[in-house]
Amino acid sequence: MQKIGVLTSGGDAPGMNAAIRAVVRKAIYHGLDVVGVKRGYSGLINGEIEAMDLGSVADIIHRGGTVLYTARCEEFKTPEGRQKALGMIRKHGITGLVVIGGDGSFRGAEKLTQMGVPTIGIPGTIDNDIPCTDYTIGFDTAVNTVIEAIDKIRDTATSHERTYVIEVMGRNAGDIAMIAGVAGGAESILIPEAPYNIQQTVEKLKRGAARGKRHSIILVAEGIGKGMEIGEQIQEMTGWETRVTVLGHIQRGGSPTAFDRTLASRMGAFAVELLLQGEGKKMVGINGNAIQAHDIETALATPRAFNSEIYDLAGILSI
Incomplete structure (x- = not known):
């Protein structure tokens, strides 16, 4: 050599x-x-x-x-x-x-x-x-980037009493969504490795609202589908104002x-x-x-x- x-x-x-x-x-x-x-x-x-x-x-x-x-x-x-x-x-x-x-x-x-x-x-x-x-x-840097975004979005979600869907990267893997979701306290985490039912996600949101919860964060891995479509489904099924954020390539950058x-x-x-x-x-x-x-x-x-x-x-x- x-x-x-x-x-x-x-x-x-x-x-x-x-x-x-x-x-x-x-x-x-x-x-x-x-x-x-x-x-x-x-x-x-x-x-x-x-x-x-x-x-x-x-x-x-x-x-x-x-x-x-x-x-x-x-x-x-x-x-x-x-x-x-x-x-x-x-x-x-x-x-x-x-x-x-x-x-x-x-x-x-x-x-x-x-x-x-x-x-x-x-x-x-x-x-x-x-x-x-x-x-x-x-991976660790990307997760920390997502957590920082979750923390900031939660401030707005709390202020406006809204449900926010956040789409994160990961290709066909859900690790970014899963780890950031746990660390960021997301209400629901949708990833390719685990089956999900949108009705169950909505029912979970409604249970939270019934006990006085005013906002929710739902993390979606890109491998499961488009966050925009999932956000639209949730809004149609609940009648609640729902916002969608696609974090995109900011997850790749940074120190x-x-x-x-x-x-x-x-x-x-x-x-x-x-x-x-x-x-x-x-x-x-x-x-x-x-x-x-x-x-x-x-x-x-x-x-x-x-x-x-x-x-x-x-x-x-x-x-």
Whole structure:
């Protein structure tokens, strides 16, 4: 292992810069050269590769987004596209690669390892939808962004005695909605992993109103449906004024939390250690409080675990 490349791919997530920083500095600490690949697999194909040094990653640990930029690349999914990428890897003398991203990025890492380039995946996505790790980089920051929004919206909901529906991101996973809903005291949490009945949600709202509750917060994960449509249903069934807020991409931005900065730093450093050990086709995960390696192929084939205990607790606390 002489020269390590690092790239970010797919959706950006707070903490990616901290992971890049850790990869670069850990590699340099061990005497390796490091290059940054801009714009993900697209940049790898097009040769957007630049040398990185200690100064390249100075003052980025606190910044959201990714200094290497990111993009989705359909061309890399083709054998021809991957051959172009391999040609650039050989041209620049890259002997190992670290890929920071989600499941699509991991599939690319798996392909590169099969082509002879040891590649390690670091889970960077706010959705927290990667198996074999308790947390992904960016999830904690996104949840805190949602909680801050809930707290502010609740002030208005209380003042106007309204029901508010808040739609959050997460793709097909409900972790952001579930954790933010518990921490933010939402009355109902609608997520893809658990069946829901809009009639039961409305009945719960009516029970709250009967005991004097003047406002309600309902959290909707985007994977369950559109918050606007659910809000309209609730208003039609109750006759109450209902407002809908779609938080959208503000959940991806912002300065990463201390948890995400630390997690990203640990994962980035561990990814370099794996390459130094001759490993490839592995992903880095945190299990308990231990940073561990898992086979990417196994991870991608493993069903994502759903914490029903937390979801059930949310229902109990919001009676």
